[in-house]
Amino acid sequence: MIRARKVKPDPPAVARVAAVPRDILRLLALVNERRRADVSLSALSTLAHRSAYNLHRRFRAVVGETPKAYTSRVRLARAAADLVTTDRRTSAVAASHGFASHEVFTRAFRRLFGVSPRAYRARGLHVADLSRTHAAAVSAAAPCVGLYRMTVSTERSVPVPAEIAVQEMPTVDALVMRRRTSRDEIAAALGSTLPAVFAHAQQHGLTMTGPPFARYPEFGMSSVVIEGGVQIAAPAPGDPSAGIEPLSLPSGKAAVTVHKGPYDTLPDTYQAIETWLEKEGHQRGGPPYEIYLTDPGEHPDPETWETRIVQPLA
CATH class of the missing domain: 1.10.10.60 (Homeodomain-like)
Known part of the structure; x- marks a missing residue:
C-alpha cells in the first residue's frame, strides 16, 4: 500500500516586489x-x-x-x-x-x-473606558496602515534567532477584510485591506485596542487567503457591502515569538516555529497570524521592526 506523504503548509510568503527606497x-x-x-x-x-x-x-x-x-x-x-x-x-x-x-x-x-x-x-467611542488605548493604537497605525509587509531591500538580511514560548492568548474581537491573492502579492493585498478596515473603524467610532494584524486561514499551491484587520474592544457588525467582516480570535494556548527585522525574513521565523513544533510535540490549533508591532512610517530602519507571530496550538 502506498501511503500519502504528509505535506506541511508553507510559511506565509513575503511579496517579491520592487524594494521600497x-x-x-x-x-x-x-x-x-x-x-x-x-x-x-x-x-x-x-x-x-x-x-x-x-x-x-x-x-x-x-x-x-x-x-x-x-x-x-x-x-x-x-x-x-x-x-x-x-x-x-x-x-x-x-x-x-x-x-x-x-x-x-x-x-x-x-x-x-x-x-x-x-x-x-x-x-x-463604543467602549469609552479604553480611550487611551484607542488613541495610542490610532496614533501608531495611521502613518503606516498601508505599508506593512513591504519589501525594503533586495539583499537578504541575516535573521535574528526566534525565541518561541507557549502563551495563553485572550479572545480578541476584530474586523477583517478577506482576500485571496498570490503569494507574491501579500503586501499589495494588505495595502488595500488594512486601510479600508482602519478607516471603517474610525468612521464608526469603534475602539481600537492594538496594532493591525494579518491572519492566514488558507494556503494553496499558487494562492493564499489573507485576512487583514484591526483589533477592537467589543464585537461590531462590520460592513458586508464593503467586505468588512467581524472575527473573533479565540483564546487558548499558542506558540508566540517576535520576529525582529524586515518582513523579507519572516519565512525564516515561520520555519523556526515549524521546527519548534515538531521538537516539542505540539500540533497546530488554527491559522497563524501576525501582529505588526512597529510602525514603518515612523521607524525607517527595517532592522528595528518587530512582528509578533502567533500560532494557535491544539
Whole structure:
C-alpha cells in the first residue's frame, strides 16, 4: 500500500516586489515627526533633496497616496482620536495637528469622516473606558496602515534567532477584510485591506485596542487567503457591502515569538516555529497570524521592526 506523504503548509510568503527606497521611509519618519510643521510638497522636496515632480512621483509609487493626501489623512486620523479621547477644544486639536484654522480643519474632517468634528465627538467611542488605548493604537497605525509587509531591500538580511514560548492568548474581537491573492502579492493585498478596515473603524467610532494584524486561514499551491484587520474592544457588525467582516480570535494556548527585522525574513521565523513544533510535540490549533508591532512610517530602519507571530496550538 502506498501511503500519502504528509505535506506541511508553507510559511506565509513575503511579496517579491520592487524594494521600497529607504530614503522614502526616512522622509515618512520626518513627516510624522513634524506634526504641526509645513509638510507641503515644496517643503518635503527640500527635505528630500529632490525636485517636487520627482518626489511626488516616487512618493505616490511607494505609499499609494500623494504627499498631500497622506499627510492630511494621517493628521485627520490622529485628530479624530484626540476629539473622542480628550476634552480639548476643537480649535486646539486642529492647531496641534497642523491645520491652519478651525474652518480648514472642519472642511477636511467632514470630507474624510462624513460628519463635523463636533458631531464625531458627540457620538464618542463604543467602549469609552479604553480611550487611551484607542488613541495610542490610532496614533501608531495611521502613518503606516498601508505599508506593512513591504519589501525594503533586495539583499537578504541575516535573521535574528526566534525565541518561541507557549502563551495563553485572550479572545480578541476584530474586523477583517478577506482576500485571496498570490503569494507574491501579500503586501499589495494588505495595502488595500488594512486601510479600508482602519478607516471603517474610525468612521464608526469603534475602539481600537492594538496594532493591525494579518491572519492566514488558507494556503494553496499558487494562492493564499489573507485576512487583514484591526483589533477592537467589543464585537461590531462590520460592513458586508464593503467586505468588512467581524472575527473573533479565540483564546487558548499558542506558540508566540517576535520576529525582529524586515518582513523579507519572516519565512525564516515561520520555519523556526515549524521546527519548534515538531521538537516539542505540539500540533497546530488554527491559522497563524501576525501582529505588526512597529510602525514603518515612523521607524525607517527595517532592522528595528518587530512582528509578533502567533500560532494557535491544539
